Amino acid sequence: MILESLAAVLEKNALITAFAFVGILVWISYEISARLTRGHIHGSAIAITLGLVLAYLGGRATGGNSGLADFGLLTGVGIMGGAMFRDFAIVATAFGADISALKRAGVVGAFSVVIGVVLSFVVGALVAVLFGYTDAVSISTIGAGAATYIVGPVTGTALGADSGVIALSVAAGLTKSVLVMIGTPLVAPRIGLNNPHAALIYGGLMGTTSGVAGGLAATDPKLVPYGAMTATFYTGVGCLLAPSVLFLLVNAVV
Protein backbone atom coordinates (compact mmCIF):
# COMPACT_ATOMS: atom_id res chain seq x y z
CA MET A 1 0.00 0.00 0.00
CA ILE A 2 2.61 2.54 1.12
CA LEU A 3 5.12 1.21 -1.40
CA GLU A 4 2.55 1.41 -4.17
CA SER A 5 1.69 5.02 -3.49
CA LEU A 6 5.39 5.85 -3.21
CA ALA A 7 6.00 4.25 -6.60
CA ALA A 8 3.06 6.19 -8.02
CA VAL A 9 4.50 9.48 -6.73
CA LEU A 10 7.94 8.71 -8.13
CA GLU A 11 6.51 7.74 -11.48
CA LYS A 12 4.20 10.73 -11.72
CA ASN A 13 7.08 13.13 -11.00
CA ALA A 14 9.55 11.40 -13.27
CA LEU A 15 11.95 14.27 -13.90
CA ILE A 16 12.09 15.21 -10.21
CA THR A 17 12.76 11.57 -9.35
CA ALA A 18 15.61 11.63 -11.85
CA PHE A 19 17.14 14.72 -10.17
CA ALA A 20 17.05 12.93 -6.81
CA PHE A 21 18.37 9.68 -8.27
CA VAL A 22 21.26 11.31 -10.14
CA GLY A 23 22.06 13.38 -7.05
CA ILE A 24 22.46 10.21 -5.00
CA LEU A 25 24.48 8.57 -7.78
CA VAL A 26 26.85 11.55 -7.98
CA TRP A 27 27.19 11.66 -4.20
CA ILE A 28 28.09 7.95 -4.03
CA SER A 29 30.62 8.47 -6.83
CA TYR A 30 32.35 11.38 -5.11
CA GLU A 31 32.49 9.35 -1.87
CA ILE A 32 34.11 6.47 -3.79
CA SER A 33 36.51 8.92 -5.40
CA ALA A 34 37.54 10.47 -2.09
CA ARG A 35 37.70 7.32 0.06
CA LEU A 36 38.73 4.50 -2.25
CA THR A 37 40.92 6.32 -4.76
CA ARG A 38 42.00 9.25 -2.55
CA GLY A 39 40.81 11.61 -5.26
CA HIS A 40 43.04 10.10 -7.95
CA ILE A 41 40.06 9.19 -10.12
CA HIS A 42 37.72 12.15 -10.50
CA GLY A 43 34.24 11.76 -8.98
CA SER A 44 32.52 12.66 -12.23
CA ALA A 45 34.51 9.99 -14.10
CA ILE A 46 33.27 7.43 -11.59
CA ALA A 47 29.71 8.76 -11.84
CA ILE A 48 29.71 8.50 -15.64
CA THR A 49 31.18 4.99 -15.57
CA LEU A 50 28.66 3.97 -12.91
CA GLY A 51 25.93 5.41 -15.13
CA LEU A 52 27.11 3.28 -18.05
CA VAL A 53 27.26 0.15 -15.87
CA LEU A 54 23.72 0.82 -14.64
CA ALA A 55 22.64 1.39 -18.25
CA TYR A 56 24.06 -2.01 -19.13
CA LEU A 57 22.29 -3.69 -16.21
CA GLY A 58 19.08 -1.82 -17.03
CA GLY A 59 19.25 -2.95 -20.64
CA ARG A 60 19.85 -6.52 -19.46
CA ALA A 61 16.90 -6.45 -17.08
CA THR A 62 14.33 -4.73 -19.29
CA GLY A 63 15.46 -5.66 -22.80
CA GLY A 64 14.88 -2.05 -23.86
CA ASN A 65 17.35 0.27 -25.53
CA SER A 66 17.39 3.25 -23.17
CA GLY A 67 19.39 1.74 -20.34
CA LEU A 68 18.05 2.62 -16.88
CA ALA A 69 15.37 4.86 -18.35
CA ASP A 70 13.39 1.77 -19.40
CA PHE A 71 12.47 1.16 -15.76
CA GLY A 72 9.07 2.72 -15.12
CA LEU A 73 10.35 4.51 -12.01
CA LEU A 74 13.35 6.00 -13.82
CA THR A 75 11.88 7.24 -17.09
CA GLY A 76 12.87 10.72 -15.91
CA VAL A 77 16.54 9.78 -16.33
CA GLY A 78 15.78 9.54 -20.04
CA ILE A 79 14.36 13.06 -20.06
CA MET A 80 17.15 14.51 -17.95
CA GLY A 81 19.84 12.79 -20.02
CA GLY A 82 18.11 13.37 -23.36
CA ALA A 83 19.38 15.57 -26.16
CA MET A 84 17.29 18.59 -25.12
CA PHE A 85 18.72 19.06 -21.62
CA ARG A 86 22.16 17.90 -22.73
CA ASP A 87 22.40 20.54 -25.46
CA PHE A 88 20.92 23.21 -23.17
CA ALA A 89 23.57 22.54 -20.54
CA ILE A 90 26.34 22.40 -23.15
CA VAL A 91 25.32 25.82 -24.48
CA ALA A 92 25.30 27.16 -20.90
CA THR A 93 28.93 26.08 -20.42
CA ALA A 94 29.92 28.49 -23.21
CA PHE A 95 29.13 31.37 -20.86
CA GLY A 96 32.51 32.69 -19.78
CA ALA A 97 34.47 30.79 -22.45
CA ASP A 98 37.65 32.47 -23.59
CA ILE A 99 37.00 34.05 -27.00
CA SER A 100 40.67 34.47 -27.83
CA ALA A 101 41.29 30.73 -27.42
CA LEU A 102 38.43 30.07 -29.81
CA LYS A 103 39.75 32.53 -32.37
CA ARG A 104 43.29 31.25 -32.16
CA ALA A 105 42.23 27.68 -32.80
CA GLY A 106 39.57 28.53 -35.38
CA VAL A 107 41.30 27.15 -38.45
CA VAL A 108 42.88 24.16 -36.72
CA GLY A 109 39.49 23.42 -35.11
CA ALA A 110 37.71 23.35 -38.46
CA PHE A 111 40.54 21.31 -39.90
CA SER A 112 40.32 18.80 -37.05
CA VAL A 113 36.64 18.11 -37.77
CA VAL A 114 37.36 17.12 -41.37
CA ILE A 115 40.43 15.09 -40.41
CA GLY A 116 38.43 13.44 -37.62
CA VAL A 117 35.62 12.36 -39.93
CA VAL A 118 37.98 11.04 -42.62
CA LEU A 119 40.21 9.29 -40.09
CA SER A 120 37.37 7.47 -38.30
CA PHE A 121 35.74 6.59 -41.62
CA VAL A 122 38.94 5.11 -43.05
CA VAL A 123 39.68 3.13 -39.88
CA GLY A 124 36.10 1.79 -39.74
CA ALA A 125 36.17 0.92 -43.43
CA LEU A 126 39.49 -0.93 -43.03
CA VAL A 127 38.06 -2.94 -40.14
CA ALA A 128 35.03 -3.81 -42.29
CA VAL A 129 37.36 -5.05 -45.04
CA LEU A 130 39.36 -7.08 -42.49
CA PHE A 131 36.14 -8.73 -41.36
CA GLY A 132 35.37 -9.78 -44.91
CA TYR A 133 33.09 -7.11 -46.33
CA THR A 134 33.71 -6.53 -50.02
CA ASP A 135 30.91 -4.25 -51.26
CA ALA A 136 31.44 -0.49 -51.21
CA VAL A 137 28.04 0.25 -49.65
CA SER A 138 28.57 -1.94 -46.56
CA ILE A 139 32.18 -0.81 -46.13
CA SER A 140 31.15 2.86 -46.33
CA THR A 141 28.24 2.39 -43.92
CA ILE A 142 30.44 0.76 -41.29
CA GLY A 143 33.12 3.39 -41.85
CA ALA A 144 30.49 6.07 -41.33
CA GLY A 145 29.32 4.33 -38.14
CA ALA A 146 32.87 4.58 -36.79
CA ALA A 147 32.42 8.36 -37.14
CA THR A 148 29.23 8.57 -35.05
CA TYR A 149 26.12 6.47 -34.57
CA ILE A 150 24.14 9.09 -36.46
CA VAL A 151 26.44 9.33 -39.49
CA GLY A 152 26.29 5.51 -39.86
CA PRO A 153 22.53 5.09 -40.37
CA VAL A 154 22.23 8.35 -42.35
CA THR A 155 24.91 7.10 -44.75
CA GLY A 156 23.54 3.56 -44.84
CA THR A 157 20.04 4.80 -45.63
CA ALA A 158 21.32 7.13 -48.33
CA LEU A 159 23.31 4.34 -49.97
CA GLY A 160 20.65 1.67 -49.54
CA ALA A 161 22.66 -0.55 -47.19
CA ASP A 162 21.34 -3.76 -45.61
CA SER A 163 19.56 -3.13 -42.27
CA GLY A 164 21.90 -5.54 -40.46
CA VAL A 165 24.86 -3.49 -41.66
CA ILE A 166 23.16 -0.29 -40.51
CA ALA A 167 22.64 -1.86 -37.06
CA LEU A 168 26.36 -2.73 -36.98
CA SER A 169 27.28 0.83 -37.89
CA VAL A 170 25.17 2.11 -34.98
CA ALA A 171 26.90 -0.38 -32.66
CA ALA A 172 30.32 0.81 -33.85
CA GLY A 173 29.32 4.43 -33.12
CA LEU A 174 27.95 3.49 -29.69
CA THR A 175 31.16 1.65 -28.84
CA LYS A 176 33.09 4.75 -29.83
CA SER A 177 31.02 7.08 -27.66
CA VAL A 178 31.16 4.79 -24.61
CA LEU A 179 34.92 4.36 -24.98
CA VAL A 180 35.47 8.10 -25.38
CA MET A 181 33.53 8.75 -22.17
CA ILE A 182 35.57 6.25 -20.16
CA GLY A 183 38.91 6.58 -21.93
CA THR A 184 39.34 10.35 -22.10
CA PRO A 185 40.25 11.00 -18.44
CA LEU A 186 42.69 8.07 -18.57
CA VAL A 187 44.62 9.21 -21.65
CA ALA A 188 44.23 12.99 -21.18
CA PRO A 189 47.65 13.54 -19.52
CA ARG A 190 49.45 11.57 -22.24
CA ILE A 191 47.90 13.35 -25.19
CA GLY A 192 48.24 16.83 -23.66
CA LEU A 193 44.51 17.36 -23.23
CA ASN A 194 44.77 20.08 -20.59
CA ASN A 195 44.13 23.38 -22.40
CA PRO A 196 41.35 24.95 -24.48
CA HIS A 197 43.35 24.60 -27.69
CA ALA A 198 43.80 20.82 -27.32
CA ALA A 199 40.16 20.50 -26.23
CA LEU A 200 38.95 22.15 -29.46
CA ILE A 201 41.00 19.69 -31.49
CA TYR A 202 39.87 16.79 -29.33
CA GLY A 203 36.20 17.70 -29.94
CA GLY A 204 36.81 17.93 -33.66
CA LEU A 205 38.65 14.62 -33.88
CA MET A 206 36.31 12.60 -31.66
CA GLY A 207 33.06 14.13 -32.83
CA THR A 208 30.67 12.05 -30.75
CA THR A 209 28.74 14.69 -28.81
CA SER A 210 27.86 12.40 -25.93
CA GLY A 211 31.35 10.92 -25.80
CA VAL A 212 33.00 14.33 -25.81
CA ALA A 213 30.50 15.68 -23.28
CA GLY A 214 31.15 12.80 -20.89
CA GLY A 215 34.87 12.57 -21.54
CA LEU A 216 35.60 16.23 -20.87
CA ALA A 217 33.27 16.37 -17.86
CA ALA A 218 35.33 13.59 -16.32
CA THR A 219 38.65 15.18 -17.28
CA ASP A 220 38.23 18.90 -16.63
CA PRO A 221 34.79 20.60 -16.82
CA LYS A 222 36.50 23.89 -17.76
CA LEU A 223 37.37 22.38 -21.14
CA VAL A 224 33.80 21.37 -21.99
CA PRO A 225 32.76 24.40 -24.06
CA TYR A 226 35.80 24.15 -26.34
CA GLY A 227 35.44 20.45 -27.14
CA ALA A 228 31.66 20.65 -27.44
CA MET A 229 31.92 23.57 -29.84
CA THR A 230 33.84 21.64 -32.52
CA ALA A 231 32.15 18.28 -31.85
CA THR A 232 28.80 19.78 -32.73
CA PHE A 233 29.91 20.26 -36.35
CA TYR A 234 31.22 16.72 -36.71
CA THR A 235 28.00 14.80 -37.34
CA GLY A 236 26.91 17.32 -39.98
CA VAL A 237 30.25 17.16 -41.78
CA GLY A 238 30.16 13.36 -41.50
CA CYS A 239 26.67 13.18 -43.03
CA LEU A 240 27.97 15.42 -45.80
CA LEU A 241 31.21 13.58 -46.62
CA ALA A 242 30.47 9.90 -45.91
CA PRO A 243 27.70 9.19 -48.44
CA SER A 244 29.35 11.38 -51.10
CA VAL A 245 33.10 11.90 -51.46
CA LEU A 246 34.14 9.12 -49.09
CA PHE A 247 31.75 6.58 -50.62
CA LEU A 248 33.02 7.44 -54.12
CA LEU A 249 36.58 6.89 -52.91
CA VAL A 250 35.70 3.49 -51.45
CA ASN A 251 33.85 2.63 -54.63
CA ALA A 252 36.90 3.50 -56.70
CA VAL A 253 39.23 1.41 -54.53
CA VAL A 254 37.06 -1.72 -54.10
Add this chain to the structure above:
Amino acid sequence: MVIYGVALLSFCMLVGVFAGDILGDLIGVQANVGGVGIAMLLLIILSNLSHSKFSLGDPTEKGIGFWSAMYIPIVVAMAAKQNVIAAVSSGWMAIVAGVAAVVVSFAMIPVLSRFGADDQHDS
Protein backbone atom coordinates in the same frame (compact mmCIF):
# COMPACT_ATOMS: atom_id res chain seq x y z
CA MET B 1 16.05 38.31 -12.74
CA VAL B 2 17.06 34.67 -13.00
CA ILE B 3 14.54 34.04 -15.75
CA TYR B 4 16.31 36.58 -17.98
CA GLY B 5 19.40 34.40 -17.96
CA VAL B 6 17.44 31.22 -18.59
CA ALA B 7 15.48 32.93 -21.36
CA LEU B 8 18.65 34.28 -22.98
CA LEU B 9 20.08 30.77 -22.91
CA SER B 10 16.89 29.34 -24.43
CA PHE B 11 16.86 32.03 -27.10
CA CYS B 12 20.45 31.23 -28.07
CA MET B 13 19.78 27.50 -28.21
CA LEU B 14 16.61 27.82 -30.30
CA VAL B 15 18.22 30.22 -32.77
CA GLY B 16 21.32 28.02 -33.00
CA VAL B 17 19.46 24.76 -33.54
CA PHE B 18 17.20 26.46 -36.09
CA ALA B 19 20.23 27.82 -37.95
CA GLY B 20 21.86 24.37 -37.79
CA ASP B 21 18.77 22.76 -39.33
CA ILE B 22 18.67 25.31 -42.13
CA LEU B 23 22.39 24.86 -42.74
CA GLY B 24 21.82 21.10 -42.96
CA ASP B 25 19.02 21.61 -45.48
CA LEU B 26 21.13 24.01 -47.53
CA ILE B 27 23.98 21.55 -47.95
CA GLY B 28 21.54 18.71 -48.38
CA VAL B 29 22.25 16.44 -45.38
CA GLN B 30 19.66 14.96 -43.03
CA ALA B 31 21.35 16.34 -39.94
CA ASN B 32 21.71 19.44 -37.85
CA VAL B 33 25.00 21.10 -38.77
CA GLY B 34 26.62 22.82 -35.81
CA GLY B 35 23.39 23.98 -34.17
CA VAL B 36 24.75 23.77 -30.63
CA GLY B 37 28.03 25.35 -31.71
CA ILE B 38 26.22 28.29 -33.27
CA ALA B 39 24.14 28.64 -30.09
CA MET B 40 27.34 28.71 -28.00
CA LEU B 41 28.92 31.37 -30.21
CA LEU B 42 25.73 33.42 -29.98
CA LEU B 43 25.73 33.21 -26.18
CA ILE B 44 29.38 34.21 -26.02
CA ILE B 45 28.81 37.17 -28.35
CA LEU B 46 25.63 38.35 -26.61
CA SER B 47 27.08 38.08 -23.12
CA ASN B 48 30.19 39.99 -24.18
CA LEU B 49 28.17 42.69 -25.92
CA SER B 50 26.14 43.23 -22.80
CA HIS B 51 29.27 43.73 -20.71
CA SER B 52 29.95 46.94 -22.55
CA LYS B 53 26.44 48.24 -23.28
CA PHE B 54 24.21 47.07 -20.46
CA SER B 55 25.06 44.89 -17.50
CA LEU B 56 23.66 41.36 -17.41
CA GLY B 57 23.33 41.56 -13.66
CA ASP B 58 24.10 38.95 -11.05
CA PRO B 59 20.77 37.08 -10.91
CA THR B 60 20.71 36.85 -14.70
CA GLU B 61 24.13 35.27 -14.69
CA LYS B 62 22.93 32.84 -12.02
CA GLY B 63 20.21 31.67 -14.42
CA ILE B 64 22.88 30.63 -16.90
CA GLY B 65 25.32 29.45 -14.24
CA PHE B 66 22.77 27.02 -12.82
CA TRP B 67 22.42 25.18 -16.12
CA SER B 68 26.15 25.23 -16.65
CA ALA B 69 26.57 23.61 -13.23
CA MET B 70 23.89 21.02 -14.03
CA TYR B 71 26.02 19.89 -16.94
CA ILE B 72 27.79 17.02 -15.18
CA PRO B 73 24.65 15.55 -13.54
CA ILE B 74 22.93 15.73 -16.93
CA VAL B 75 25.85 13.90 -18.52
CA VAL B 76 25.62 11.24 -15.80
CA ALA B 77 21.92 10.80 -16.63
CA MET B 78 22.87 10.65 -20.31
CA ALA B 79 25.36 7.86 -19.56
CA ALA B 80 22.69 5.97 -17.62
CA LYS B 81 20.33 5.94 -20.59
CA GLN B 82 22.80 4.78 -23.24
CA ASN B 83 22.17 1.59 -25.16
CA VAL B 84 25.30 -0.07 -23.74
CA ILE B 85 23.90 -3.54 -24.45
CA ALA B 86 23.79 -2.81 -28.19
CA ALA B 87 27.36 -1.54 -28.08
CA VAL B 88 28.80 -4.64 -26.44
CA SER B 89 26.60 -7.37 -27.89
CA SER B 90 26.71 -6.80 -31.65
CA GLY B 91 29.79 -8.82 -32.25
CA TRP B 92 33.45 -8.10 -32.57
CA MET B 93 33.45 -6.13 -35.78
CA ALA B 94 31.46 -3.22 -34.37
CA ILE B 95 33.58 -3.16 -31.23
CA VAL B 96 36.88 -3.36 -33.13
CA ALA B 97 35.75 -0.60 -35.52
CA GLY B 98 34.68 1.67 -32.63
CA VAL B 99 37.80 1.02 -30.56
CA ALA B 100 40.17 1.47 -33.51
CA ALA B 101 38.54 4.77 -34.46
CA VAL B 102 38.95 6.07 -30.90
CA VAL B 103 42.59 4.95 -30.57
CA VAL B 104 43.62 6.52 -33.88
CA SER B 105 41.75 9.75 -33.09
CA PHE B 106 43.34 10.01 -29.64
CA ALA B 107 46.76 9.54 -31.23
CA MET B 108 46.07 12.41 -33.64
CA ILE B 109 45.41 14.98 -30.86
CA PRO B 110 49.05 15.71 -29.94
CA VAL B 111 49.93 15.91 -33.64
CA LEU B 112 47.28 18.51 -34.44
CA SER B 113 47.75 20.36 -31.13
CA ARG B 114 51.15 21.52 -32.30
CA PHE B 115 49.59 23.72 -34.94
CA GLY B 116 48.92 27.22 -33.67
CA ALA B 117 49.67 26.32 -30.11
CA ASP B 118 52.86 28.35 -29.57
CA ASP B 119 51.43 30.64 -26.87
CA GLN B 120 49.20 28.13 -25.15
CA HIS B 121 51.15 27.41 -22.01
CA ASP B 122 49.21 29.82 -19.81
CA SER B 123 46.41 27.43 -18.95
